[in-house]
Amino acid sequence: MKIDRRQSTAYQIYDSLHQQIIDMSRVPGSVISKQDIAKSFEVSPSPVRDALLRLQSEGLVDIVPQSKTSVSLIDVQKARELHFLRLSVEIEVVRELSKRITAEQLAELEVWNARLSVEFKAENTTAFRLTDTAFHERLYDFAGVPGIVDIIQAHRGHYDRIRGLYLAFGQRQKRVILEHKEIHRAIKAGDPLAAENAVRQHLGKSLAIIEEIRAQNPTYFKKEDTGL
Structure with missing residues (x-):
């Protein structure tokens, strides 16, 4: 894989690994070889180390000094916390x-929704x-809170890894398209309550079926602390 010398090498490695982890090309628990990554990007170990440290700070990799680096197991509690934050904000x-x-x-949001339909038909789950x-990031931008x-x-x-597993089925992608249209329609109509309900309906789906997703992929998930 070629590095664009005009951009940060560490960031490009981080971005590539991040996408692979989120898309499940690198499954939870799999070992990451620093040497193989450095070789594939034709770089020294230093930017690879920086990229992995950033991924560690985001909870996506586990680094055991002098031992191994691996993709972290999915932490459902962390996912729930992020979901609560997103939903509240x-x-x-909206x-x-x-x-x-x-x-x-409104026109720009409609364009993003149209792209979803194109990518659904192309069966491009990553796109x-x-x-x-x-689409959601633009909502924050338009509301004046991009930070x-x-x-x-x-x-x-x-x-996002749970969401990726959720979106792996085409019928769920079709529901996402319809839910986005409902959010757009409610905002366009100037109806705050309808917009709120549309967001609740949309964001709640992937976590609402978390046990079903976990049952299908048990080795991907961290065991939850029962407090016992």
């Missing part, structure tokens, strides 16, 4: 937007997930 975001969104902003994320995106990004790894 995004409800306020309520605010329903009062003052512009025609240009579908990224477009879904971009919240960075906060969410730093903590969303466990949540």
Whole structure:
């Protein structure tokens, strides 16, 4: 894999590994070889180490000094915490937007939704997930709170892997498209309550069936502390 010398080497390695982990190309629990990564990118160990440290800070890799580095197991509790944060903030975001969104902003959201349909038909789950994320990030931008995106990004790894497993089935992607249209419709209508309900309906799905997802992929998940 070629590195673009105009950009940070460590960031490019981080971004590539991040996508592989979120997309489950690197499954939870799998070992990461620093040497293999350095060889594939044709770089020294230093930027690889920096990239892995960033992934560790986001909870996506476990680094055991002098032993091994591996993709972290999915932590359902961390995913629930991120979900609670997103839901709380995004409800306020769409309520605010329903009062003052512009025609240009509505048109852009419609474009993002149209892309979802294209990617669904192309069966491109990765592109579908990224477009879904971009739609929500634009909501934050339009509401004037873009900094919240960075906060969410730093903590969303466990949540996004569950979401990726959720979106692996086409029928669920079709529901996401319909739910996005409902969010758009409610904001356009200037109806804060309808916008709030649409967001609740949309964001609650992937975690609502977490036990079903975990039962299908038990080795991907960290065992929860029962307190016993």
